[in-house]
Amino acid sequence: MSLKDSLEPIFNKLPAVASPEGHVHFKNKLMWTLGILVLYFALANVPLFGLSSDSIDLFESYRAFFAGASxxxxxxGIGPIVTASIVLQLLVGADVIKLDMSDPSDQAFFQGAQKFMVFVMIILEALPQIAGGYIQPDQALASTLGISIGAITFIIFIQICIGGLLVLFMDEVVSKWGIGSGVGLFIVAGVSQQIVTGLFNWATDSSGLPTGLFPKWIYIVQNVGADYLFSGDGITFMLVRGGILALISTVMIFLFVVYVESTRIEIPLAHSAVRGARGKFPVKLIYASVLPMILVRALQANIQMIGLLLSSKGITFLGEFSGSKPINGLMYYLAPIHSPYDWIPSLVRETFTSYGAPVPAIWQIVLHVFVDATFLIVGGIIFALFWIETTGMGAKPTAQKIFNSGMQIPGFRRNIGSIEKVMIRYIPKVTVIGGAFIGLLTLIASLLGTLGSTSGTGLLLAVSIVYRLYEDIASEQMMEMHPMIRSFFGQE
Incomplete structure (x- = not known):
């Protein structure tokens, strides 16, 4: 008996959200999606019972694309789901696990394995944070209740695991009963909240300036002289600390992503049985969407977590940390770029001086940017290729869908092989170009910074996901009006 045959019965018994037996009406899908969104916001505001205020959030810098709340x-957040996806995609891509993703049984096995891996990752991501002392129990509460610190720690661990499971099942509900995916929905929710906070928050930062853009401008107008604002230092101050660069970057990213999402190659189709019935199959420039960028950043986040946990135990050969920020060693170069404070020399000097750490040399900063660029661009290509193969978007599954819908490519014989040959001309090449392009765009966005400190990656993801969600809603409405179109998408 093969490993697949041994594990398949276990995966089949894992708890799951029931799939709808028939077509789910568009209004019901919308209600399920909105309901899960409200539930997500509610759960993100439920504090962990027994958690000390001295606790440190290891993923604070990655909240824009890990979702969740400290x-x-x-x-x-979605960390366990994303990490499980990374592990499985790498194993399948390297042929360690041999699966044919065009085979429905192998697809079902992959989905079962991914769910099982999520369960494992929930534990593996919660335990190190507790064992490393980053998640701390409230000693005062323990003494008040008359129980041990260990009991409070165990209660916190159980709560974290329950939260991770809730995220997994909420994602399933949206995928099966709603519109789009839960992972994308939670990212958009988190980024939107950060942007609103970045515009209107009156709380002050360490420099005494309000955090929100509009309160910050009001404060500057009232307290800073015009002669300084129009000087060289004043212009730099307004661009970086005043948030003008972040505002420009945010608007540019929004417009550019919408433009790029609409860029596509359209392959003509004709119906084999209905004369005159024609259509087009769009191959977008960002064919694999921007979700592979989550996988790249999640990989970096997990590498950083390993370095941070080792550093907390006094093992510093990979680098030392100040809080959750790497300040030297290999971890410094592998850390993602989040804002101008990570690469503009004067701002880097200011940041590291506040940490009381040696300031990196210019060549070290340049190498840091180069490593992050390599991660984003090369990683974007690799994960984009893995993504289309594991989600049924490759040339062969796409050709099968087109053939099953009764469509064919004009000028070619009506068989799967002919359609697949045409798809092979476009899909792999566009996927590589799109993966590299979205990696480059993410790098530029990260270098410039964004409103609300969402990070360039987070904003890029949010804009692209919202655009795709808009297209999904339009598609759902079209299928409601024209039920025959559902057959092309393999829906009942």
Missing amino acids: GSLMLL
């Missing part, structure tokens, strides 16, 4: 039931 100190809440949503502490892990």
Whole structure:
């Protein structure tokens, strides 16, 4: 008996959200999606019982694309789902696990394996944070309740695991009963909240300036002289600290992503049985969407977590940390770029001086940017290729869908092989170009910074996901009006 045959019965018994037996009406899908969104926001505001205020969030810098909220039931966010996807895609891509993703049984096995891996990752991401002392129990509460610190720690661990499971099943509900994916929905929710906070928050930062853009401008107008604002230092101050660069970057990313999402190659189709019935199959420039960027950043986040946990135990050969920020060694170069404070020399000097750490040399900063660029561009290509193969978007599954819908490519014989040959001309090449392009765009966005400190990656993901969600809604409405179109998408 093969490993697949041994594990398949176990995967089949894993708890799952039931799939709808028939077509789900568009209004019901919309209600399920909105309901899960409200539930997500509610759970993100439920604090972990027994958690000390001295706790440190290891993924604070990655909240824009890990979703969730520090100190809440949503502490892990989508981290376990994304990490499980990374591990499986690498194993399948390297042929360690041999699966044919065009085979429905292999697809079902992959999905079962991914769910099982999520369960494992929930534990593996929660335990190190507790064992490393980053998630700390409230000693005062323990003494008040008359129980041990270990009991409070165990209660916190159980809550974190429950939160991770809730995220997994909420994602399933959206995928099966709603519109789009839960992972994308949670990212958009988190980024949107950060942007609103970045515009209107009156709380002050360490420099005494309000965090929100509009309160910050009001404060500057009232307290800073015009002669300084129009000087060289004043212009730099307004661009970086005043948030003008972040505002420009945010608007540019929004417009550019919408433009790029609409860029596509359209392959003509004709119906084999209905004369005159024609259509087009669009191959977008960002064919694999921007979700592979989550996998790249998640890989970096997990590498950083390993370095941070080792550093907390006094093992510093990979680098030392100040809080959750790497300040030297290999971890410094592997850390993602989040804002101008990570690469503009004067701002880097200011940041590291506040940490009381040696300031990196210019060549070290340049190498840091180069390593992050390599991660994003090369990683974007690799994960984009893995993504289309594991989600049924490759040339062969796409050709099968077109053939099953009764469509064919004009000028070619009506068989799967002919359609697949045409798809092979476009899909792999566009996927590589799109993966590299979205990696480059993510790098530029990260270098410039964004409103609300969402990070360039987070904003890029949010804009692209919202655009795709808009297309999904339009598609759902079209299928409601024209039920025959559902057959092309393999829906009942």
